[in-house]
Amino acid sequence: MLVQLPGGWNPLLGRLALDQIPYDNPILAPLFVAVVVGTILLFGLITYYRKWGYLWKEWLTTVDHKKLGVMYIIIGLVMLFRGFIDGLMIRTQQVWANGPHSSGVFGALHGYLTPFHFGQVYSAHGLIMILLAATPLLVGFMNIIVPIQIGARDMAYPYLNALGLWITAAAAVLIMISLFVGDFAHNGWFGYAPIFELQYSPGVGVDYWIWTLQLTALGTTLGGINLLVTIIKMRAPGMTWFRLPIFVWTSLSANIIALTSFPALQVALGLVAADRYLGSHFFTAGFGGNLMLYTNLFWIWGHPEVYFVILPAFGMMSEIFPTFSEKPLFGYVTMVAASFAIAGVSWMVWLHHFFTMGAGPQVNSFFSVATMLVGIPTGVKVFNWAFTMYRGRITYSAAMLWAIGALFMLLVGGMTGMMLAIPAINYMVHNSVFVIAHFHSMLLVIVYAIFGSVIFWFPKVFGFRLDEYWAKVMFWLFTAGSALVFVPMYMLGFMGMTRRLDYVFNPAWHPYLEVMEVGIAVYCLSVLAFVVLLYVSIRDRVKNRAGADAWGTARSLEWLAHSPVPFYNFAVTPHVNARDELAWRREHGMDALEPERYVDIHMPSNTGMALYIGALTFVLGFGLTWRIWWLSLLSLAAIILLMIIRSFRGDDGYIITGAELERMEKEALRNRAQADGKYVSGGRGQVAGTAIAYGRNGASMGGDPFNSSRDGI
Amino acid sequence: MSAHGNAVDPKKAVLWDTEYHGHDVISTRSLGFFLYLLSDGMIFATLFAAYGVLSYSHNYFGGPTPSQFVHPWYTFTQTVSLFLSVLAYGMGMAAMKNRNRGGLISGLLGALVLGVVFLALDVHDMAVLAGQGITVATSAGASAFIVLTQVHAAHIFFGLIWILVMIAQVSSRGFTTDTVGRLLSLRMFWHLQAIIWVFVYVFVYLWGYMS
Numbered sequence: 001m002l003v004q005l006p007g008g009w010n011p012l013l014g015r016l017a018l019d020q021i022p023y024d025n026p027i028l029a030p031l032f033v034a035v036v037v038g039t040i041l042l043f044g045l046i047t048y049y050r051k052w053g054y055l056w057k058e059w060l061t062t063v064d065h066k067k068l069g070v071m072y073i074i075i076g077l078v079m080l081f082r083g084f085i086d087g088l089m090i091r092t093q094q095v096w097a098n099g100p101h102s103s104g105v106f107g108a109l110h111g112y113l114t115p116f117h118f119g120q121v122y123s124a125h126g127l128i129m130i131l132l133a134a135t136p137l138l139v140g141f142m143n144i145i146v147p148i149q150i151g152a153r154d155m156a157y158p159y160l161n162a163l164g165l166w167i168t169a170a171a172a173v174l175i176m177i178s179l180f181v182g183d184f185a186h187n188g189w190f191g192y193a194p195i196f197e198l199q200y201s202p203g204v205g206v207d208y209w210i211w212t213l214q215l216t217a218l219g220t221t222l223g224g225i226n227l228l229v230t231i232i233k234m235r236a237p238g239m240t241w242f243r244l245p246i247f248v249w250t251s252l253s254a255n256i257i258a259l260t261s262f263p264a265l266q267v268a269l270g271l272v273a274a275d276r277y278l279g280s281h282f283f284t285a286g287f288g289g290n291l292m293l294y295t296n297l298f299w300i301w302g303h304p305e306v307y308f309v310i311l312p313a314f315g316m317m318s319e320i321f322p323t324f325s326e327k328p329l330f331g332y333v334t335m336v337a338a339s340f341a342i343a344g345v346s347w348m349v350w351l352h353h354f355f356t357m358g359a360g361p362q363v364n365s366f367f368s369v370a371t372m373l374v375g376i377p378t379g380v381k382v383f384n385w386a387f388t389m390y391r392g393r394i395t396y397s398a399a400m401l402w403a404i405g406a407l408f409m410l411l412v413g414g415m416t417g418m419m420l421a422i423p424a425i426n427y428m429v430h431n432s433v434f435v436i437a438h439f440h441s442m443l444l445v446i447v448y449a450i451f452g453s454v455i456f457w458f459p460k461v462f463g464f465r466l467d468e469y470w471a472k473v474m475f476w477l478f479t480a481g482s483a484l485v486f487v488p489m490y491m492l493g494f495m496g497m498t499r500r501l502d503y504v505f506n507p508a509w510h511p512y513l514e515v516m517e518v519g520i521a522v523y524c525l526s527v528l529a530f531v532v533l534l535y536v537s538i539r540d541r542v543k544n545r546a547g548a549d550a551w552g553t554a555r556s557l558e559w560l561a562h563s564p565v566p567f568y569n570f571a572v573t574p575h576v577n578a579r580d581e582l583a584w585r586r587e588h589g590m591d592a593l594e595p596e597r598y599v600d601i602h603m604p605s606n607t608g609m610a611l612y613i614g615a616l617t618f619v620l621g622f623g624l625t626w627r628i629w630w631l632s633l634l635s636l637a638a639i640i641l642l643m644i645i646r647s648f649r650g651d652d653g654y655i656i657t658g659a660e661l662e663r664m665e666k667e668a669l670r671n672r673a674q675a676d677g678k679y680v681s682g683g684r685g686q687v688a689g690t691a692i693a694y695g696r697n698g699a700s701m702g703g704d705p706f707n708s709s710r711d712g713i
Numbered sequence: 714m715s716a717h718g719n720a721v722d723p724k725k726a727v728l729w730d731t732e733y734h735g736h737d738v739i740s741t742r743s744l745g746f747f748l749y750l751l752s753d754g755m756i757f758a759t760l761f762a763a764y765g766v767l768s769y770s771h772n773y774f775g776g777p778t779p780s781q782f783v784h785p786w787y788t789f790t791q792t793v794s795l796f797l798s799v800l801a802y803g804m805g806m807a808a809m810k811n812r813n814r815g816g817l818i819s820g821l822l823g824a825l826v827l828g829v830v831f832l833a834l835d836v837h838d839m840a841v842l843a844g845q846g847i848t849v850a851t852s853a854g855a856s857a858f859i860v861l862t863q864v865h866a867a868h869i870f871f872g873l874i875w876i877l878v879m880i881a882q883v884s885s886r887g888f889t890t891d892t893v894g895r896l897l898s899l900r901m902f903w904h905l906q907a908i909i910w911v912f913v914y915v916f917v918y919l920w921g922y923m924s
Contacts, residue, residue, distance in 0.1 A: 267763070288767070575730045647895070
């Protein structure tokens with residue numbers, strides 16, 4: 001039943017052997033030492049400060065959607081950094097290994113990476129950036145913000161939420177382990193048939209790739225179901241569909257995509273696994289296999305996935321622009337329609353990833369036109385954001401700068417996307433770095449939106465704002481880096497440079513590659529600026545304390561909750577009366593009204609079960625990668641057993657009494673009164689009464705007797 | 714539409730909903746499980762697509778084709794046992810409506826036994842095919858045939874484990890929110906597997922036999 005392996009195998013350790021540890025690799029070995037030392041140091045510090053109990057009780061076993069979201073974002077940021085280092089390595093190799101006279105070190109003929117190692121680096125870069133950086137970051141924000149925006153206490157399934165997080169963490173650990181044990185896939189992040197077949201890739205790299213992807217797909221599907229049910233079932237009274245904030249709408253459309261498309265990925269990779277483990281012939285070159293079947297199946301997931309990551313980013317921009325333009329979002333209904341149009345069309349465009357497959361003019365025309373259709377709803381969104389800012393009272397806060405940066409990136413990426421939608425052009429630039437520059441522009445939209453959101457929602461989660469100055473420094477450094485890296489990349493694409501070159505044969509391209517290397521250096525500075533930003537903000541956290549509405553002009557329901565949001569979100573469920581509920585309450589002087597009384601509320605209990613199962617999925621992935629059958633079977637059986645045990649135990653949750661709730665609320669309100677409204681926006685300042693749509697008629701409410709906290713700003 | 718989307722008159726506004734107790738647990742869980750089943754349906758849709766692509770004559774690479782190795786009458790016994798299993802499950806659910814715990818458990822036991830029969834027939838079929846030298850390694854067409862049918866069989870296997878767990882839970886706890894909600898989800902799961910089997914039987918066995 002199982003295939004014959006080309007290398008060694010033993011029943012106890014599978015393919016694992018000492019020679020699979022790259023202790024002689026001059027790049028990985030020092031890194032491994034650094035990681036071990038760092039881990040020991042971290043564990044030592046936690047032990048020294050006696051934080052294990054805190055870590056266990058407050059984070060590792062939590063089912064609180066905000067903490068899970070924060071952990072998703074931490075995973076995303078760490079993996080974003082790892083992916084960035086991969087990018088840096090790719091750029092350095094290309095600028096170094098340029099022309100026949102370039103030198104080579106560490107066993108490479110040119111540059112410092114051997115072709116096999118270079119292949120692993122770009123494969124890991126792509127997989128990590130899309131599935132372990134962008135996806136967890138966005139899922140993290142959806143986790144934190146969506147339940148508060150709809151006035152819910154938690155997600156529909158808090159335990160499933162924790163499970164999704166720990167499975168994602170398992171995937172991240174699995175791909176990190178591949179650095180030091182064995183190797184990673186060299187076939188690109190999306191894989192090619194038949195090079196990933198066992199015959200051509202006999203190592204464990206492709207297996208790591210399969211199981212990392214499978215775990216992220218599983219985690220994202222579980223998270224997607226949870227978010228969908230949360231949005232459908234958990235909305236507060238009065239939160240009708242057309243009062244939902246746009247971020248909720250885009251989360252809804254994005255997760256419909258996730259739910260329906262990730263299974264296609266799981267099947268595509270499951271079939272690759274069948275080929276590699278069972279010896280089937282789905283994608284083999286012989287025995288009737290079909291190579292392009294893989295590519296089709298993969299991109300049937302792959303293209304919807306692109307919109308799965310871009311739609312929440314659009315939602316984030318739709319929250320940031322109105323807040324800092326002091327106007328309601330322009331064209332709310334069209335924004336909703338555009339989100340769903342994009343989600344719908346996302347299913348009809350996958351073939352534009354391989355127009356050169358040779359499908360014939362009818363098929364290519366269909367997918368070309370479908371691809372161009374995407375431009376219509378996206379254009380609607382761009383104009384809506386522009387009109388939101390038009391005649392608004394714009395504050396160029398750091399979050400707003402990132403959102404505007406995202407808008408510009410979207411214009412560049414969108415325009416080049418329209419060019420690529422035309423098969424005639426696509427044939428010319430297929431597999432060139434022009435395509436790479438295009439989709440990096442698009443993914444930068446997401447990165448810009450994410451950093452904008454980090455700044456925008458940070459005070460909601462942690463209770464203090466990030467330092468504006470350093471956030472802006474980081475923005476400008478990041479933008480300079482983006483321009484320096486990707487403008488030359490577009491040009492090189494037109495000059496015919498293909499992607500994934502471990503050796504760049506044309507010396508005429510060298511100047512451009514040097515500019516890109518400078519751009520990477522500037523990116524490094526922006527990473528440093530981010531670290532400084534975090535340090536400065538945490539140092540000055542008392543000064544930067546934020547009130548419930550951290551920006552003074554926020555509009556949606558999450559800003560009605562305290563900052564930081566208590567674990568129960570809202571002590572009493574708010575009744576929603578309008579779209580942009582907070583702005584509406586502010587206009588009518590009702591944003592500081594407290595509930596009259598508090599009643600008992602029911603909360604889910606913490607559980608370590610999700611962590612255990614997540615850890616076991618890692619063991620399962622590792623066991624399958626190395627073909628350690630007893631370990632794989634044992635961990636799978638343990639996962640099923642734990643699920644059954646949990647189903648017998650159940651989760652009754654616990655009750656917070658009304659009196660206890662009242663005490664906590666009173667304390668939160670005291671803190672809130674001290675912190676409210678200290679944010680002074682860029683130069684212009686804010687005026688008591690706060691501005692509303694198209695003008696400042698809040699003053700007509702008189703002295704605003706309900707809102708004493710705003711006096712004296 | 715106004716800037717505030719059907720905002721209510723501020724003088725009549727209700728700001729807090731003290732008595733709001735949120736959602737109905739069973740309906741929330743059922744919706745989530747239904748959505749999971751949609752994604753499960755997508756898994757089978759993708760597998761059917763792969764089977765469709767890999768069922769041309771060249772995909773069998775000169776080896777045996779389904780018209781030579783499938784036996785619709787044999788497989789029809791599988792169809793009957795799975796459908797009877799679903800029927801037994803439905804009888805059990807009808808008993809649950811009457812708060813008849815014994816009736817429910819006999820329904821579940823019936824579903825379990827008939828499901829085991831289905832799985833045994835499937836395993837026997839695979840063993841016979843393997844004896845004729847038809848495995849996943851024979852050709853791409855055989856790979857698609859075996860993986861599609863065995864992914865369905867794996868669903869049945871996990872469904873049987875679930876039925877066992879539910880028999881234990883209903884016997885020890887009776888009808889609680891947890892057990893009733895899970896029985897409703899399991900019913901959806903079991904029905905979906907039967908529906909998918911209809912497609913497997915028609916498109917893989919009947920169509921394969923006739924082509």
